[in-house]
Amino acid sequence: xxxxxxxxxxxxxxxxxxxxxxxxxxxxxxxxxxxxxxxxxxxxxxxxxxxxxxxxxxxxxxxxxxxxxxxxxxxxxxxxx
Numbered sequence: 064x065x066x067x068x069x070x071x072x073x074x075x076x077x078x079x080x081x082x083x084x085x086x087x088x089x090x091x092x093x094x095x096x097x098x099x100x101x102x103x104x105x106x107x108x109x110x111x112x113x114x115x116x117x118x119x120x121x122x123x124x125x126x127x128x129x130x131x132x133x134x135x136x137x138x139x140x141x142x143x144x
Contacts, residue, residue, distance in 0.1 A: 075131045077121040089116035 066073040080086075093113035097106050115122035125132035 075124055075128070075135060077118065077124040077132065077135050079118045079121055079136075082117070086116050089113075 090113040093109050093116065097109050111122060111125070114125060121132055121135065124135065
C-alpha cells in the first residue's frame with residue numbers, strides 16, 4: 064500500500080541512530096551466529112535481532128510493514144535509479 068500526501072509518496076520514519084561500538088558489536092555477534100550455525104529456519108529471526116541492535120525503530124517497522132522498512136532504507140539511494 065502506498066500513501067500519497069499532496070502527490071508525494073510517504074515513507075514511514077524510522078530513526079536510524081548513530082552506531083555505537085556496543086550496538087555494532089551486538090549486531091556483529093548476531094550476524095556471525097547466522098554464518099557459524101547456519102540454521103536456516105532461524106536465520107531470519109537472528110537477522111532481525113541484528114537489525115534491532117542497530118536500529119530498534121527500523122526493526123519494529125520491519126516487523127509491522129517490511130516493505131515500508133525496505134523503502135525507508137532505500138529512500139534516496141542512487142543505486143536504485
